[in-house]
Structure formats: structure tokens, C-alpha cells
Amino acid sequence: MSILGAYCVNIDFERCTHCGTCVEVCPHKVYEKDEEYRVRIVNDMACVGCRICMEFCPNNATHIKPAEPEYFSRSLWTFQTVEHIHHQAQTGNYLLRGFGTARIIPHFDDFVIVPSQLASPPPLDKYREDCDVSVIIGEETAEYPIKLNIPIVFGAMSFGALSKEAKMALAKAAYIMGTIANTGEGGAIPEEYPLVHGFNTLEELKTSGKSNPHSSNGGYLAVQWSTGRWGVNLDFLQNADAIEVKIGQGAKPGMGGHLLGKKVVEEVAKVRGIPVGTDALSPPRYYDALNPEDLKTQIEIIRDVTDYKVPILIKLGPSRPYQDVKIAAGLGVDAISIDGMAGGTGASPESVTQHAGIPTIACIPPAVQALKDMGLYRKVKLIALGGIRNGADAFKALALGADAIGIGTAAEIAMGCRACMACHQGNCPYGITTNKPELRARLDPKKTSLRLANFLKAMTDEIKIFTMLSGHKTIKDLSREDLRALTTDAAAITGVKLAGLERQYPKMWEEYQ
Amino acid sequence: MDVVTASTITEIEFELKNISQEIKSKLKENKVVTITDCDQLNGIASGLRQGKITIKSSVGDYVGMLNSGAQLIIEGNVGRFVGDNMTAGEIIIKGNASYCAAPYCYGGKIIITGKCGDFLGTMNKGATILVEKDVGNDLGTYMLAGNIILLGNAGERVGNFLISGRIFIKGNWKSLGNNTKIEDLSFDDIDFLKQLFSTYKIKAKPEEFTKIIAETDKPFYSKKS
Numbered sequence: 001m002s003i004l005g006a007y008c009v010n011i012d013f014e015r016c017t018h019c020g021t022c023v024e025v026c027p028h029k030v031y032e033k034d035e036e037y038r039v040r041i042v043n044d045m046a047c048v049g050c051r052i053c054m055e056f057c058p059n060n061a062t063h064i065k066p067a068e069p070e071y072f073s074r075s076l077w078t079f080q081t082v083e084h085i086h087h088q089a090q091t092g093n094y095l096l097r098g099f100g101t102a103r104i105i106p107h108f109d110d111f112v113i114v115p116s117q118l119a120s121p122p123p124l125d126k127y128r129e130d131c132d133v134s135v136i137i138g139e140e141t142a143e144y145p146i147k148l149n150i151p152i153v154f155g156a157m158s159f160g161a162l163s164k165e166a167k168m169a170l171a172k173a174a175y176i177m178g179t180i181a182n183t184g185e186g187g188a189i190p191e192e193y194p195l196v197h198g199f200n201t202l203e204e205l206k207t208s209g210k211s212n213p214h215s216s217n218g219g220y221l222a223v224q225w226s227t228g229r230w231g232v233n234l235d236f237l238q239n240a241d242a243i244e245v246k247i248g249q250g251a252k253p254g255m256g257g258h259l260l261g262k263k264v265v266e267e268v269a270k271v272r273g274i275p276v277g278t279d280a281l282s283p284p285r286y287y288d289a290l291n292p293e294d295l296k297t298q299i300e301i302i303r304d305v306t307d308y309k310v311p312i313l314i315k316l317g318p319s320r321p322y323q324d325v326k327i328a329a330g331l332g333v334d335a336i337s338i339d340g341m342a343g344g345t346g347a348s349p350e351s352v353t354q355h356a357g358i359p360t361i362a363c364i365p366p367a368v369q370a371l372k373d374m375g376l377y378r379k380v381k382l383i384a385l386g387g388i389r390n391g392a393d394a395f396k397a398l399a400l401g402a403d404a405i406g407i408g409t410a411a412e413i414a415m416g417c418r419a420c421m422a423c424h425q426g427n428c429p430y431g432i433t434t435n436k437p438e439l440r441a442r443l444d445p446k447k448t449s450l451r452l453a454n455f456l457k458a459m460t461d462e463i464k465i466f467t468m469l470s471g472h473k474t475i476k477d478l479s480r481e482d483l484r485a486l487t488t489d490a491a492a493i494t495g496v497k498l499a500g501l502e503r504q505y506p507k508m509w510e511e512y513q
Numbered sequence: 514m515d516v517v518t519a520s521t522i523t524e525i526e527f528e529l530k531n532i533s534q535e536i537k538s539k540l541k542e543n544k545v546v547t548i549t550d551c552d553q554l555n556g557i558a559s560g561l562r563q564g565k566i567t568i569k570s571s572v573g574d575y576v577g578m579l580n581s582g583a584q585l586i587i588e589g590n591v592g593r594f595v596g597d598n599m600t601a602g603e604i605i606i607k608g609n610a611s612y613c614a615a616p617y618c619y620g621g622k623i624i625i626t627g628k629c630g631d632f633l634g635t636m637n638k639g640a641t642i643l644v645e646k647d648v649g650n651d652l653g654t655y656m657l658a659g660n661i662i663l664l665g666n667a668g669e670r671v672g673n674f675l676i677s678g679r680i681f682i683k684g685n686w687k688s689l690g691n692n693t694k695i696e697d698l699s700f701d702d703i704d705f706l707k708q709l710f711s712t713y714k715i716k717a718k719p720e721e722f723t724k725i726i727a728e729t730d731k732p733f734y735s736k737k738s
Contacts, residue, residue, distance in 0.1 A: 096734065229617040229636065233600045234560055234581040261735030273619055273638040274657050275677050279733040283655070287635045288594045288616045294574070297555045301578050304533050305560025 006080050008065045009044040015061035022053040022062050027427035050420035052429040095350040098423025100251045105359045108393040110490035111483045116471030124468035131464040132474035135404045137381050138311025138334035144214035146311055149178030150460045151475055155385050155408030156224055158186030160259045160268040161346030166432045168445035171195035173452035174219030182222045185257050187231015187271040193239055196221040214241050227256050228282030230272040242310050248317025250343020250386040253357045256282030258347040263426040265435040296331045318357035322366035329374050335381035338363045342387025344409035347424035360386035362493045368401030391462020399478040414455035415448050529556050540564035558585050577604045596623045615642045624713055634661045653680050675727040683722050692732040696724050
């Protein structure tokens with residue numbers, strides 16, 4: 001189950017011709033045909049709200065309606081809440097689900113962008129002038145720094161959590177747009193590395209005469225060094241264009257990765273080095289690094305075994321951003337990714353996703369301040385992730401102080417996801433978060449990579465529009481002055497001036513600066 | 514034989530880089546490398562694919578990390594996390610190993626003639642790890658494949674949340690971890706142990722060992738098999 005009892009399933013039998021399309025496309029077995037070959041609803045509680053039945057019904061006969069309006073009449077005790085309690089009472093188990101938090105938290109929507117008029121440099125012409133959105137990571141430390149064409153990278157999503165086809169699409173899109181694809185913590189599939197460099201196979205890459213793909217201006221493959229260390233070996237690290245040390249993630253900070261056994265098929269098991277069907281539950285901390293000093297040593301060794309060629313990143317969950325970022329920057333990394341509470345996941349205990357961590361907008365300003373205090377701001381790059389949906393969100397994150405932003409959930413949606421929040425079940429009807437061959441076949445990596453590239457291009461254009469209408473030639477010039485908060489909460493959390501008040505809301509922010 | 518003396522390196526912040534480069538250049542010339550005076554150094558001989566390196570002193574943490582085919586012989590004690598994430602090759606430690614020896618290994622062999630600290634062979638995914646004397650607690654935690662052979666005694670929670678792989682113990686243990694059970698030795702087990710003992714000249718009989726395996730390979734959310 002994703003969210004129990006969240007959806008009402010209906011068939012309009014005046015329209016239904018009992019063609020069985022809904023039975024065929026629904027991977028959750030909500031519908032079936034009875035003995036007389038008539039379609040009927042047999043398990044509406046299994047509906048996750050993906051709406052693939054509505055999408056494919058030729059007669060517009062199936063209807064999925066959220067049970068949300070009950071929130072207004074039953075207050076805290078919605079049907080979903082009641083069903084959750086019943087589920088726990090019956091089974092003794094807490095709920096697991098994928099996707100990310102489904103609660104309302106302070107978010108980028110709580111800001112508006114301040115356009116330039118007379119009191120600031122005049123706006124620039126989006127149609128006839130240039131805007132620099134490039135970002136370089138590891139310029140001073142790595143032989144082959146990452147030169148991003150756009151300030152958007154793909155967040156870490158592992159093979160196993162995502163299908164092979166989805167991973168291929170992400171790698172190819174990274175190549176098209178000149179950005180980073182990230183293996184996540186599940187090791188790399190053989191196709192990922194050549195695709196990110198513009199080749200279909202490793203053989204093609206080897207015979208291309210391109211002796212060092214790190215120096216290409218195509219895409220970049222970041223590989224994760226994590227607490228589960230799935231699929232990590234020397235080749236994996238030495239082939240990478242960047243290495244990301246994972247400490248935590250937004251959707252379940254303080255917990256390790258969860259890949260449930262039903263998604264550990266033979267191919268996934270082989271890459272991760274685990275038995276088929278077993279749950280791959282990463283430890284929440286490193287067994288081989290007990291403190292930041294150990295991590296610093298590990299990072300030094302990783303640099304050494306990769307011959308000081310590629311940048312090293314670190315990924316943090318949303319916890320105590322000021323202190324965490326200060327420690328992370330002291331480890332000698334080239335970039336720090338900070339993933340806010342709105343970040344996504346393939347599977348997590350629901351209560352953790354809903355209640356652990358702090359909002360993304362609350363992570364960025366303290367992280368920026370930590371880097372400023374260490375004299376490393378804009379040198380060690382800050383990548384903000386967690387619930388970034390479009391160019392406006394991305395611009396706001398950049399204006400709060402990030403150097404680049406990362407997307408995971410939005411990338412999945414660009415691939416076709418309908419946000420049903422049931423990624424953990426392995427039955428994704430769009431072939432994204434599944435390892436079942438019949439469902440994977442629904443996702444064409446080539447077409448999907450173009451959708452992803454289109455999405456990144458559109459997002460980047462939006463970032464450029466906002467940057468230029470704020471009077472800036474480069475995203476490096478953005479600041480909190482380019483934003484105004486619409487709520488006192490957002491103003492208090494971030495230090496952004498409250499719209500209309502035109503000054504920072506609480507006094508603590510004035511002292512902080 | 515070429516001797517790399519760690520104590521000649523003066524700039525502390527560059528010591529790992531300098532020593533690594535020196536070791537790698539000697540190995541490229543097919544030389545057998547001997548390293549001395551490296552008691553305080555971490556990460557020595559990491560990420561090597563081939564060659565034979567002898568370390569004639571005790572050594573710091575993360576020795577032989579990501580070893581992918583080299584043979585390391587350490588004539589002294591080693592710090593924490595020796596052989597971290599090793600995938601191939603051999604590490605022989607003629608002394609004691611500290612906390613969490615051989616974590617996250619995918620393959621290769623690690624032989625420790627002395628004692629070992631807690632969390633030996635954590636998340637082992639395919640390496641063969643042999644310890645001749647006693648080890649601490651949490652031996653083979655969350656092990657997913659491979660073999661751990663212990664001639665001495667073990668502490669608490671042996672094989673805690675073992676998923677797959679085999680633990681052979683000749684001595685005693687204080688307690689077994691979750692999801693473990695004892696099984697009789699098979700002919701394959703006996704052959705495997707005989708061959709290993711013969712290779713490393715260990716005087717022990719396979720029949721003296723107890724075999725500990727996982728109760729199920731699905732102890733968490735997925736249903737038990």
C-alpha cells in the first residue's frame with residue numbers, strides 16, 4: 001500500500017465496454033474480469049492513484065478520486081489516518097512507502113521573485129542577451145573538474161530502486177545536457193558509463209579513441225560511496241567522473257537505503273553482490289568511519305586511488321545544516337549536496353518520510369553561512385536538493401545561495417511518473433521504479449532521455465528568465481535580495497525579507513549576518 | 514628489492530600521495546616493494562591491482578583499502594579497517610588487527626595470525642577471512658557472502674543478521690547474533706577448509722570447527738524463505 005484508503009475507484013458502467021484495458025494496465029490488480037468477461041473492481045484498497053487506468057481507458061469509464069476532501073469534514077481523523085491505524089493494529093507493522101513526504105511544509109512556493117525595476121540594475125533581455133548558468137566543481141583540486149553546462153544535476157537514484165531503462169535514460173539525458181547522472185548507492189549498470197559519455201556501449205567507447213572520457217564536454221557520471229557499499233570496487237571508482245560520499249538523504253535522514261526484496265531481481269542482485277530477493281538495507285552509518293576524522297582519511301584515500309583526477313562530493317540529509325556543512329567542508333570535498341525533507345526515496349518507513357528532517361528551504365541559508373564562515377563559499381560548491389519541481393523553485397534555491405540544484409522526483413515525473421507514491425512495490429506502471437520485464441518494456445530509454453533533456457532545457461530557460469528579469473547576467477550574482485517571503489514562517493526560516501515589510505523578519509537574522 | 518621509507522617523507526599533508534606514487538612506480542617496474550617505518554600512516558598500499566608489497570612495521574588504519582589483486586604482507590600490527598572494500602588479492606597480517614578488519618570486502622583473502630577487534634568481516638560480500646587467535650564482538654555482522662574462519666574464540670553476537678556465507682569457529686563464542694543457526698559441516702566445507710589450511714600451513718582439522726550460517730536470507734521486510 002502507498003497511502004491506505006486514499007483513493008476511491010469507480011467504473012461508469014454506462015460507458016464501459018468491458019474491453020479489459022484497465023485489467024491489463026493496472027499492475028496493482030484493482031480490476032479483474034469475472035466469469036462472464038465483465039470488468040469489475042475487486043480490490044480498490046490496492047489502488048495507489050497512479051491513474052494509468054484512466055489514461056488508457058478508451059471510453060473514459062474509469063474514475064479515480066482522491067479521498068482528500070474528507071480532511072475538511074473529519075479534521076485529523078481522515079479515512080487514511082483511520083486506515084493506517086487499522087493496518088498497524090492488524091499487522092503490527094509500520095507502513096513503508098516510496099516517493100517522499102506528503103505533508104505541507106514551508107517550501108519554495110512561500111517565496112516570490114523580485115523583478116528589477118529602478119532600485120536595482122535594469123533587467124536583461126532574455127531573447128537577445130546571454131546569461132551564464134555554468135557551474136564548475138573541483139576546479140582547484142581535481143585534474144578533470146566537472147564543468148556543468150546547466151546548474152541542474154540529477155540526484156542519486158539507485159539501480160534496483162529504478163529500472164535499468166530509467167537509469168539509461170538519465171545517463172543519456174545527462175550527456176545531452178552536459179550535466180551529472182548519479183548512480184545512487186546501488187552500483188552502476190554497464191550501460192550507464194558509456195551513455196553518459198555519448199556512446200551506447202563500453203566497446204564503442206573503447207574503440208572511439210577517446211582515451212579519457214573524464215575530459216569530455218558531454219555528461220558526467222557521479223558514483224556513490226555509501227554505507228552499504230553496494231557494487232563498489234576500484235573500477236567503479238576509477239571510471240567515475242565524480243565520487244559522492246553519501247551521509248544521508250532528505251526523505252529518510254538517519255536511515256540507510258531501503259531496497260525491498262521484491263525489487264532485488266537477478267540483475268540487481270548481481271550488481272549489488274547480494275542474494276536474489278533479499279532486502280538490501282544499507283546501514284545508517286559507516287561501519288568503517290566512526291567520526292569525521294575517519295571520513296577525512298577515507299576521502300583522502302579515495303582521491304589517492306583515483307589519482308586525484310575527479311572531484312569528490314558529499315551528500316547530507318536535512319539535519320543541522322550549519323554544523324554539518326561546516327564539518328563536511330572540512331573534510332576536503334569539492335561540493336556538498338544537501339537534500340531537504342521534501343526529497344524523494346524508493347522506500348522508507350512512512351512516518352520517517354513524514355516527520356524526520358527539516359524543509360529544504362531551511363537547509364540552504366545555514367549551509368551558505370557555514371561555507372562563508374569557513375571562507376569556502378563558491379569554492380566548495382553547494383548543491384540543493386529536495387522537492388525542486390521547476391525553474392522557479394531552482395531559481396529560488398540558487399538565490400538562497402546554492403551553486404547548483406539537483407532533481408530526483410521531478411526527473412521521475414518527467415519520465416512519466418504520476419506520483420502514486422508506491423515506488424517501493426516494484427509495480428510502477430510506467431516502467432520507472434520496477435524491475436519486472438513486462439513493466440520495464442513500457443519505458444523507452446531513448447524517448448525518455450529526450451523528455452528528460454527537454455525538461456532540463458525548459459527548467460534552465462526558466463532559471464535564465466528569472467535571473468535576467470532580476471537584473472543579473474549570471475546565476476553567481478543571485479542573492480536572497482532577489483526573493484521576498486510571502487509567509488512569516490519562510491521569512492523567519494531563511495532570513496529572506498518579508499514581502500511588503502521590506503526587511504528581514506526576526507532580529508536573529510540581522511545578527512547572523 | 515626496493516625499500517620505501519615512509520619516515521623520509523616530511524610534508525605530512527602530502528605523505529599518502531607521495532608514498533602511493535612511489536609504490537605505484539616501483540610496482541610498474543615489477544619490483545617487490547618493502548615499506549618500513551610507517552606506524553602512523555593510514556591508507557598505505559590502497560587501490561593496487563598487482564604486485565607484492567611487504568610492510569616491515571606496524572601500520573595505521575585502512576591498509577590495503579580497495580585492494581584489487583596485490584599481495585600485502587604486514588610484519589606487525591595493523592590499525593582499524595584493514596583491507597576495507599577489498600575485491601581481490603591477498604593480505605597477510607603477521608600480528609594483530611584492530612577494530613573492524615576487512616569490512617565491505619567483495620573478494621580476496623585476508624589472513625590474520627594474531628587477534629582481532631570487534632566487527633571483523635562486517636558486510637563481507639565474498640572474501641575469505643581467516644583469524645588464528647581470538648576476535649571481539651559482532652564478528653561477521655550483516656555478512657552477505659564469503660567465509661570467515663576463526664581458530665580462536667569470539668565475543669557476543671556472532672554473525673548478527675547474517676544473510677548468506679559461512680562462519681567457521683574452532684573455539685567458543687559468547688552469543689550468536691540474530692538470524693543465525695548452526696549446521697553440520699558438509700563435504701564441500703571440509704574440502705574448502707583443508708585446502709585453506711594447507712595453503713597457509715595452519716595446523717587444524719576441519720572437523721574441529723562449528724559452522725554458522727543464516728537462518729534465512731530474508732530476515733527483514735521480505736517474507737522468510
